[in-house]
Amino acid sequence: MGVSSLAGAALLAALGLAAQADPLRIATFSPDLSRDGPGLLLRDLGRKDAQIDAVVQVLAETRPDILLLTHFDWDYENSALDAFAARLAQAGLDYPHRFAARPNSGMATGLDLNADGRLGTADDAQGFGTFSGQGGMAILSRHPIGPVKDYADFLWRDLPDNLMPPLPEEVAAIRRLSSTAHWDAVVTVAGRPLHLLAMSATPPVFDGPEDLNGRRNHDELAFWLHHLPDGPFVLAGNLNLDPLDSEGRPEALARIMAHVTDPLPRSAGGAAAKGGVNDGHRGDPALDTGDWPDDKPPGNLRVDYVLPARPLKVLDSGVFWPAEGPLAKAALAASAHRLVWVDLDWPPAP
Numbered sequence: 001m002g003v004s005s006l007a008g009a010a011l012l013a014a015l016g017l018a019a020q021a022d023p024l025r026i027a028t029f030s031p032d033l034s035r036d037g038p039g040l041l042l043r044d045l046g047r048k049d050a051q052i053d054a055v056v057q058v059l060a061e062t063r064p065d066i067l068l069l070t071h072f073d074w075d076y077e078n079s080a081l082d083a084f085a086a087r088l089a090q091a092g093l094d095y096p097h098r099f100a101a102r103p104n105s106g107m108a109t110g111l112d113l114n115a116d117g118r119l120g121t122a123d124d125a126q127g128f129g130t131f132s133g134q135g136g137m138a139i140l141s142r143h144p145i146g147p148v149k150d151y152a153d154f155l156w157r158d159l160p161d162n163l164m165p166p167l168p169e170e171v172a173a174i175r176r177l178s179s180t181a182h183w184d185a186v187v188t189v190a191g192r193p194l195h196l197l198a199m200s201a202t203p204p205v206f207d208g209p210e211d212l213n214g215r216r217n218h219d220e221l222a223f224w225l226h227h228l229p230d231g232p233f234v235l236a237g238n239l240n241l242d243p244l245d246s247e248g249r250p251e252a253l254a255r256i257m258a259h260v261t262d263p264l265p266r267s268a269g270g271a272a273a274k275g276g277v278n279d280g281h282r283g284d285p286a287l288d289t290g291d292w293p294d295d296k297p298p299g300n301l302r303v304d305y306v307l308p309a310r311p312l313k314v315l316d317s318g319v320f321w322p323a324e325g326p327l328a329k330a331a332l333a334a335s336a337h338r339l340v341w342v343d344l345d346w347p348p349a350p
Helices: 003-019 040-045 050-062 079-090 212-226 251-257 268-272 276-280 326-334
Strands: 024-029 066-072 097-099 136-141 145-150 182-189 192-200 233-238 304-308 314-319 340-344
Touching: 024 050, 024 233, 024 304, 040 079, 050 079, 050 326, 066 079, 066 192, 066 233, 079 097, 079 136, 097 145, 097 182, 136 182, 136 192, 182 212, 192 212, 212 251, 304 340
Parallel strands: 024 066, 192 233
Antiparallel strands: 024 340, 066 136, 097 136, 145 182, 182 192, 233 304, 314 340
């Protein structure tokens, strides 16, 4: 065989390997790894805990390459995150690359934000929380993470065309947009950068006629319309908004959809979870990711999303919500939220 033939064979082999490359699986999960006080999650991770075992079981079954966790308590040393990664390693999941930063949830402001005459309550924090770091976010990855742009300190009033209601000047001057955080985390996979746009929005309820939370939820989504990166990206997280059946304002989500592919991930468990208030919903129950009581609103909703930029090729997607069996019990025990995953063809075509 001549040199040119050898080169051609090598090229064909390389192309064959590329064609056989595994999909890149990106997932978001809100496993309720949040506790009532600082250090309690770390305590629970160090002992037998049925809920944590169920979370690990869900992740061991789905095996994401890049995982965004929402509602995960943050601490200054990332001790809980490291302990959780160790639990996953015991189950055969190795995530050598991890990122977490202080969220706005539980961050004291020193002001009476909700004007109830009391200081230091959960409602007086930048994002709802009884201690700094409660219900934060974390990224775990098989691939290197960095750099990361952390927009947690972005002021609500600085968002163009924001819906912030009238607030006292001293409040408006410090009121951050993110109830938890907004991160643009670059993950390098096969030598190519992928921007993970991570967020966890406030629920658009639990407020008054001023609709502060509904407005904030809308603007937390609208933020990305002004900060989309030039390169490939995936927007992921708990958006706390169902496009058809929640009480929120869906306009920003609709505008986001113009920039992404909605894979419409489905599950058999969601489709089977009918009855009660769910029967009055307009959305497809197979798309739901939140499993709440059926005897009162809101019922089950689609609130967790993995949305790849339009040029990226989606190979498969799903919501981990089995209809029956041991894994269905694990999903139920882990959280009211279900893990959402999307498989991408990576690296993207030039």
